[in-house]
C-alpha cells in the first residue's frame with residue numbers, strides 16, 4: 001500500500017491510496033481518480049515525495065457520492081484493479097476502527113490532543129471534510145466504498 005499526495009487542476013491537495021504505482025496509473029487512466037473537494041478528474045501527483053502515513057495516524061473517510069462508484073458497469077480490467085484495491089484497502093482497515101458519522105468528532109479530538117491517536121475510518125460530509133482540511137487535520141479519502149458495519153446484513 002502506498003500513499004501519494006495528489007492535487008487537482010484547482011490546486012486542491014489530497015491523499016490517494018494505491019496498491020502499487022501501477023494502480024495509480026490505471027485508476028487515473030480509467031477516470032476513477034477524482035478530487036474529493038471539487039470532483040474534477042484532472043488529478044496528478046503533487047510535487048512531493050510519496051509518503052506512507054505513520055502507523056496509528058491514519059484517518060480515512062468515505063466521502064459522499066463514493067458509494068455510487070461500485071454500482072456502475074465497469075470494464076473487466078477496471079473491475080479487476082478495483083477488486084485488488086478493495087482487498088488492499090480491507091487489509092489496511094483491519095486495525096482501523098469504524099466510527100461512522102462521528103468521524104469529524106473523533107478526528108478533531110485526536111488532532112487537538114484530547115484523545116490518543118488511533119487509526120479510524122468513518123463518514124464525513126463534504127463540508128466536514130473541508131473544515132477538517134482547513135484545520136490541518138490529515139485525511140485520506142477511501143477510494144473504495146466501505147459498507148458501514150452496522151449496515152451489513
Ligand SMILES: [Zn+2]
Pocket residue numbers: 008009010011012035036037038039040
Ligand atoms: Zn479539486
